[in-house]
Amino acid sequence: MDLALAVRDVLLVPRCAGCGEPGSWFCFACRDQCEPVAHDGRLALRAAGPHAGPLRAAVRRLKYGGEPGLAEELGALVALEVARDLAGGVTLDAIVPVPLHRLRAAARGYDQAALLARAVALRAGLPLRATLHRIRGGRPQVELDRAARAANIRGAFVAEAGALRGLRVAIVDDVATTGATLKDAAAAARAAGARAVRAYVVAVEE
Numbered sequence: 001m002d003l004a005l006a007v008r009d010v011l012l013v014p015r016c017a018g019c020g021e022p023g024s025w026f027c028f029a030c031r032d033q034c035e036p037v038a039h040d041g042r043l044a045l046r047a048a049g050p051h052a053g054p055l056r057a058a059v060r061r062l063k064y065g066g067e068p069g070l071a072e073e074l075g076a077l078v079a080l081e082v083a084r085d086l087a088g089g090v091t092l093d094a095i096v097p098v099p100l101h102r103l104r105a106a107a108r109g110y111d112q113a114a115l116l117a118r119a120v121a122l123r124a125g126l127p128l129r130a131t132l133h134r135i136r137g138g139r140p141q142v143e144l145d146r147a148a149r150a151a152n153i154r155g156a157f158v159a160e161a162g163a164l165r166g167l168r169v170a171i172v173d174d175v176a177t178t179g180a181t182l183k184d185a186a187a188a189a190r191a192a193g194a195r196a197v198r199a200y201v202v203a204v205e206e
């Protein structure tokens with residue numbers, strides 16, 4: 001093959017982050033493998049699928065591959081779960097990203113949760129309210145003594161007082177592992193005045 005054509009293909013043709021097939025950032029075959037997950041606890045959680053298989057590969061590429069096109073397609077999967085809830089009678093007023101610490105985002109060059117949330121907001125037709133800020137970069141909990149640990153968990157996020165007053169919000173992140181980060185972000189959203197919080201992620205660890 002002509003080298004210029006080969007280079008063009010590598011640069012311009014999207015490849016599925018799940019299986020490598022050219023043509024899209026996340027192909028239909030891989031989408032078909034995603035079984036949406038719904039957890040209804042104190043914080044309702046929806047995911048496009050378990051953190052496994054092609055979805056796990058796609059999330060890894062989103063986090064470490066620097067591919068905004070992938071955020072669009074994975075955001076579309078998350079937006080489907082938002083749409084499913086809206087069709088089921090849930091009311092949402094705004095989409096709120098669960099942000100990286102700004103230093104970590106700066107080191108990575110982007111914040112994948114912010115990109116995802118923007119894609120979800122556009123597709124769901126809801127306003128984006130980037131009101132949460134992470135004030136800790138996720139220092140390993142084991143380093144902290146008990147009192148400091150409790151403070152860390154409550155204090156990982158801050159939001160301006162009243163920034164989400166009266167709103168029913170959907171917080172958006174890439175992966176739910178233990179759920180601690182989402183609970184923490186939800187607490188910060190409530191502290192900022194949100195009257196209802198639901199969580200939406202691409203993949204959930206099961």
Ligand SMILES: [Zn+2]
Pocket residue numbers: 016017018019020021026027028029030031054
């Ligand atoms: Zn695929």
